[in-house]
Amino acid sequence: MAADVQTGVVDTAWGQIPHSTHATAGIGSFTRSRVERIISLAAGLGSVLVGLQSFLTALGSTDERPGWHLALMVSVFGSLAVMILACIIGRGVRIAAGAFAMIYVLALAAWPIATAGIAPASLDEPWIWLPLNLATLAAVLAFPLPLQIVWTALTPLLFGIVRLIQVGFAQEYWLVVGLDVSFTLILGGVILTLGWLFRSMAVNVDETRARAVASYAQAAAADAAEQERVAVAALMHDSVLAALIAAERATTPRERTLAATMAREALTRLANTEQDDHEGTDEPWDAATLAAEIGEAARDLGVEVDVQRDIDPASPPIPGRVARALTLAATQAVANAVQHAGGAGLDVAVASHEGRVRVEVRDAGEGFDPDAVPDDRLGIRASIVARVAAVGGQTDLRTGPQGTVVRLSWQEAAA
Structure with missing residues (x-):
């Protein structure tokens, strides 16, 4: 009884294994697709918190010259909002994240121009620094690994340069800016490493699954071929052997005609054994x-x-x-x-x-x-x-x- 149950379970499993290249086309990206979705969803929710803090800080900023404050806020937070929406709904994530990463870098590069002639109110970081690691996160979502590394390393360094330009390279700011750059480099490296780690694990799982399914499919094909040989052997015994016996015993023209007809039908059935539909x-x-x-x-x-x-x-x-x-x-x-x-x-x-x-x-x-x-x-x-x-x-x-x-x-x- 236990053997029958085990055989039934195995047969059911075989029946659910896709045996064609078309059916197995998506197996190789099953886990990777879901990991990408989890990463984008987590990135979207995390960006909401950091983005809200940055937005509230930026509302009271007096660092920029008239006309620049609104333009920078609309460009940075508008593109960030689009990225967050794309991450949550799971559509257009790469495009939206890539756009935010580019826009933020451009806004960061324009910061010395936007703040020219205005002395900082304190040693505290300006609001443009707060979403810096969100740009690193956006690069992880949108860009290939080499470009992610470049973005993670150069964006904090760019902030350090533009911040020192803003304050006229005043000596009292060097330590503060150095700490800010170091912090964002470390956090960006963590984000980059986690993204690479999760994606690598997903790829390994998908490759292992694809190899397993391919192995099972080959075994199923071999089993089908064996069943085909058994069917052909039975056909040879039943149809072809009967036709040969009839031909050996035929003594009249009518019997010979009948034996020839039996042989022709046996050959046709033999030729069509492996087909689902016959003649x-x-x-x-x-x-x-x-x-x-x-x-x-x-x-x-x-x-x-x-x-x-x-x-x-x-x-x-x-x-x-x-x-x-x-x-x-x-x-x-x-x-x-x-x-x-x-x-x-x-x-x-x-x-x-x-x-x-x-x-x-x-x-x-x-x-x-x-x-x-x-x-x-x-x-x-x-x-x-x-x-x-x-x-x-x-x-x-x-x-x-x-x-x-x-x-x-x-x-x-x-x-």
């Missing part, structure tokens, strides 16, 4: 539809192929059974080219003239030895050769160091 209806296709279906199937495999067409408009339609077999066989050839040749030099061509249809799939891989393919690998034998043979077509496979060419052809029977 389908026999509604005729035209060659253009055949080319379009092959191109669409290739896109489903994750590759863009411009299917070359050499189609005679007067060419008769292709039976649906034949067209579907050619499409599935060509799709398998494309899948083999992608898997074993990396899709190098992949090229597909469809030609139709006077009742003869030819599909050609080329790649520029290193080729392979057909005789060295294990017997349990059915990609070529069943999915291509047997599938095309089941509808009366032929397969020509040529491979070598220059690449592989798979030619599928079908000729309409003479009336």
